[in-house]
Amino acid sequence: MAFWRSKKNKENEALGQTSATQSEVSETQPASQPTNESAESQKEGKLATDDSKGSVSSPSSASSPSSGAKPASGGLFSKMRGALSKTRQALSTDIRDLFKAEGTLVDDDFLEELFSRLVRTDMGVASAEAIRDDVATRLRARVVSLEEVLETITQQTQTMLAQESAGIKYTDSGPTVILVVGVNGSGKTTSIGKLANHLHQSGRKVVLGAGDTFRAAAVEQLTVWAGRIGCEIVTGKPEADPASVAYQTVDKALAIGADIAIIDTAGRLQTQVNLMQQLEKIRRVVEKKIDTAPHEVLLVLDATAGQNAISQAQGFSDAAGCTGIVLAKLDGSAKGGVILPIREKFQLPVKFVGLGEGVDDIAAFDAAAFAKALFAQ
Ligand SMILES: Nc1nc2c(ncn2[C@@H]2O[C@H](COP(=O)(O)OP(=O)(O)O)[C@@H](O)[C@H]2O)c(=O)[nH]1
Numbered sequence: 453m454a455f456w457r458s459k460k461n462k463e464n465e466a467l468g469q470t471s472a473t474q475s476e477v478s479e480t481q482p483a484s485q486p487t488n489e490s491a492e493s494q495k496e497g498k499l500a501t502d503d504s505k506g507s508v509s510s511p512s513s514a515s516s517p518s519s520g521a522k523p524a525s526g527g528l529f530s531k532m533r534g535a536l537s538k539t540r541q542a543l544s545t546d547i548r549d550l551f552k553a554e555g556t557l558v559d560d561d562f563l564e565e566l567f568s569r570l571v572r573t574d575m576g577v578a579s580a581e582a583i584r585d586d587v588a589t590r591l592r593a594r595v596v597s598l599e600e601v602l603e604t605i606t607q608q609t610q611t612m613l614a615q616e617s618a619g620i621k622y623t624d625s626g627p628t629v630i631l632v633v634g635v636n637g638s639g640k641t642t643s644i645g646k647l648a649n650h651l652h653q654s655g656r657k658v659v660l661g662a663g664d665t666f667r668a669a670a671v672e673q674l675t676v677w678a679g680r681i682g683c684e685i686v687t688g689k690p691e692a693d694p695a696s697v698a699y700q701t702v703d704k705a706l707a708i709g710a711d712i713a714i715i716d717t718a719g720r721l722q723t724q725v726n727l728m729q730q731l732e733k734i735r736r737v738v739e740k741k742i743d744t745a746p747h748e749v750l751l752v753l754d755a756t757a758g759q760n761a762i763s764q765a766q767g768f769s770d771a772a773g774c775t776g777i778v779l780a781k782l783d784g785s786a787k788g789g790v791i792l793p794i795r796e797k798f799q800l801p802v803k804f805v806g807l808g809e810g811v812d813d814i815a816a817f818d819a820a821a822f823a824k825a826l827f828a829q
């Protein structure tokens with residue numbers, strides 16, 4: 453239950469060096485990257501800098517790489533802040549109500565009121581309790597300002613959200629295969645488009661696989677993305693076996709020397725046995741082509757669904773062997789606090805967050821930037 457406590461020491465270390473997790477993408481670069489290493493590392497350096505601001509959205513907008521960059525400034529952080537504005541407004545209006553101009557005494561009544569307001573962001577009881585208890589430990593019996601309490605809450609949230617790895621784990625050689633799974637409408641195809649665009653922009657050769665063969669519209673949607681990005685796409689005939697599309701996608705990636713293959717899948721629930729078996733089959737055929745694949749299985753969750761997103765996908769991560777989460781649609785949600793129970797329940801790193809429907813609206817997850825964007829005034 454106390455997922456953040458067990459890892460606290462490690463994560464506190466990470467907190468001291470916010471850029472450590474953010475440089476993950478560059479650190480996990482294969483040493484044997486096939487082409488143009490210096491240009492590549494330069495690009496990835498930019499990405500790491502972007503990441504430190506919580507975004508992978510636009511390589512061209514990044515400044516020169518600098519370790520220890522603070523997430524509090526820059527256009528990319530503003531984007532994260534903008535996306536979280538609904539949650540932040542709901543939260544800070546609620547919390548602000550608790551404060552008087554001359555300051556407010558932190559006592560049991562205050563702590564209970566704070567707790568009930570935190571719970572409304574869909575952060576869940578366990579997270580709200582942990583934050584309340586931290587405020588109690590640090591500030592009880594003192595007269596405090598809104599800013600002081602928010603600062604404390606931000607720090608605690610950051611601690612709870614800290615995770616060891618954030619970026620995509622690339623293979624040492626050959627294409628990295630990423631499978632994207634989740635329930636219907638969670639944002640899979642859109643997230644693939646945005647992610648593929650980012651990877652393409654950073655100089656990687658990307659192949660998309662239109663593995664959602666149930667709906668012709670899904671294949672068209674991904675084809676439009678591929679056209680816009682200028683990357684390869686493999687599509688099957690309508691209602692083709694998704695596993696064969698996945699197989700051909702990896703085949704294509706190998707044939708053209710692609711760095712990344714990203715395979716879309718149809719929406720499914722963990723309770724749909726035949727569809728879960730189909731996912732298993734996709735995994736198997738991919739593994740037949742490259743025995744270490746799939747290297748990532750990303751579970752896309754819809755932030756606007758709040759706690760429902762969790763119950764919908766409960767059990768999914770184990771059944772599908774997920775390696776990370778993409779939390780989509782943060783911009784449309786007043787329930788951004790749901791990221792806390794997501795980290796707890798799924799025991800998986802949140803790798804990316806979706807900040808809108810545009811091609812640049814995706815960001816590498818960063819705990820410090822996220823906590824700050826959620827609570828800072
Ligand atoms: N505002 C917003 N909308 C999104 C985001 N990601 C996806 N969507 C929208 O959510 C809807 C479903 O997305 P889609 O990618 O088709 O979901 P899929 O069924 O899981 O593939 C579409 O209308 C998308 O434009 C996001 O980060 N922000």
Ligand SMILES: [Mg+2]
Nearest residue numbers: 640641664670
């Ligand atoms: Mg789709």
